[in-house]
Amino acid sequence: MMADSVPYNARIREFKLSDYDRVISLWLECNLIRSKESLSKEMLRIETERNPRLFLVCEDSSGRIIGTVVGAWDGWRGWIYKLAVAKDYRRGGLASRLVDEVTNRLRQSGAQIIRGYVKKENDASLSLFAKLGFTRMDDVVLVTLGRQ
Numbered sequence: 001m002m003a004d005s006v007p008y009n010a011r012i013r014e015f016k017l018s019d020y021d022r023v024i025s026l027w028l029e030c031n032l033i034r035s036k037e038s039l040s041k042e043m044l045r046i047e048t049e050r051n052p053r054l055f056l057v058c059e060d061s062s063g064r065i066i067g068t069v070v071g072a073w074d075g076w077r078g079w080i081y082k083l084a085v086a087k088d089y090r091r092g093g094l095a096s097r098l099v100d101e102v103t104n105r106l107r108q109s110g111a112q113i114i115r116g117y118v119k120k121e122n123d124a125s126l127s128l129f130a131k132l133g134f135t136r137m138d139d140v141v142l143v144t145l146g147r148q
């Protein structure tokens with residue numbers, strides 16, 4: 001399904017390393033990371049080099065980063081990470097637009113299957129992905145080595 005457009009005063013573009021502090025602020029606000037130390041600038045630099053077209057931000061006219069999404073293509077599947085929209089811009093269709101854009105880019109990279117991790121209790125995100133046509137996989141359990 002086609003998503004709504006971005007807020008009139010904002011634009012979606014690819015991440016630049018100079019966005020680092022503003023992106024971290026948004027991810028902290030959205031509880032997507034625990035602390036700034038958990039995601040260094042160097043880690044984001046490596047990620048951007050690996051998938052340069054798949055790390056997207058939305059910037060408003062004042063230069064504030066109000067949305068992000070990070071796509072990853074591992075050769076098997078496309079993955080969606082770090083979907084975030086600033087609280088005062090929510091329910092305007094921005095996350096849907098970001099998912100649409102990264103999904104198109106992942107498909108152009110060759111991904112036929114695109115997945116994302118959503119916490120069970122995250123009703124907003126589950127509703128969003130359902131609305132965009134993603135189906136829920138209840139038969140899969142996530143396993144991990146290292147910190148949860």
Ligand SMILES: CC(C)(COP(=O)(O)OP(=O)(O)OC[C@H]1O[C@@H](n2cnc3c(N)ncnc32)[C@H](O)[C@@H]1OP(=O)(O)O)[C@@H](O)C(=O)NCCC(=O)NCCS
Binds near residue numbers: 082084090093
């Ligand atoms: C989840 C999140 C990205 C949604 O961003 P958004 O820009 O508000 O989403 P959209 O406006 O594109 O919403 C599209 C649809 O998703 C659903 N949705 C979004 N937020 C919702 C909420 N709080 N409650 C219920 N449904 C919601 C609705 O169906 C909505 O359509 P509608 O507004 O026409 O009813 C945002 O709430 C956020 O950043 N949350 C914190 C971080 C997070 O949880 N990220 C996802 C990690 S998996």
